[in-house]
Amino acid sequence: MDIALLSVSLNVYSTARIAEEFEKAGHYVEHIDHTKCSVLLSGERPQIFFESENITDEFDAVVPRIGTTVTRHGAAIVKQFELNHVFSTAKSLGILKARNKVATLQLMSKKGISIPKTVFSINPNNVEDQIELLGGAPVIIKLQEGTQGKGVILAESKKSAKSVIDTLYNMNTSILLQEFIQEANGEDLRIIVVGNKIVASMKRTSGLDDFRSNVHRGAEIQKVQLTPREKYMALNATKHLGLGVAGVDLIRSKSGPLLIEVNASPGLKGIESATGVNVAKAIVRYVEKNGKR
Secondary structure: OEEEEEOOOOOOHHHHHHHHHHHHOOOEEEEEOHHHEEEEOOOOOOEEEEOOEEOOOOOOEEEEOOOHHHHHHHHHHHHHHHHOOOEEOEOHHHHHHHHOHHHHHHHHHHOOOOOOOEEOOOOHHHHHHHHHHOOOOOEEEEEOOOOOOOOEEEEOOHHHHHHHHHHHHHOOOOEEEEEOOHHHOOEEEEEEEEOOEEEEEEEEEOOOOOOOOOHHHOOEEEEOOOOHHHHHHHHHHHHHHOEOEEEEEEEEEOOEEEEEEEEOOOOOHHHHHHHOOOHHHHHHHHHHHHOOO
């Protein structure tokens, strides 16, 4: 098969690992920087260009690894491949929804998947009321499109929460507020779903000086056994978003597991290291079963 790996760079562990496994399996894989792609819409069949090269009919499948700063353009390129009947490991709409935390949580709430109490607003005049809707401080303040733990703030008092929220509102920044789950104790679960199967899962524990349990922020990682409920939530969240490959983040609370977010381009370094599972190979097998030949 001929595979397009949509990524701004091959000098990223996860992207390089996926390319490596495709090559090991005997497939041709080409790195396509989606920021250098253009689409020509006309009366005839739309054409996709990589710089000056017409790549409309070059690939049997695409594997999107879309960064946060170019989400909309990247998703638009994926959409055009979809319209041209090329298989993608993530639907364009799923990429857009997963990147926006509010859109993801709205969908999960509608589908009956448990989430932390969440408030989103653009009204700077009732910040105290917003905090009280969550039961008061401490609260978590998140940028709606942050990743890797960036843009996530723990406000331990109502005063500090109001100060941060006021500042972000004045900067016209889209945020959401969530209840702080004390019993999670700085731990969360990262679950990798490929197709309709869970292929790997790990527990991430934050460092002593940081409540955010993200590998990029120095969290400790280890393999973990999931409960049936956690498996159900991860599989259904991925399905509802239309993602073939996803990283689902959950936390464990007194009332059961809660979904935090879903990542359409999950990192592989931590999960492969913690579990010993060849996640990149699982992605290759998924594409082999679904991509055209």
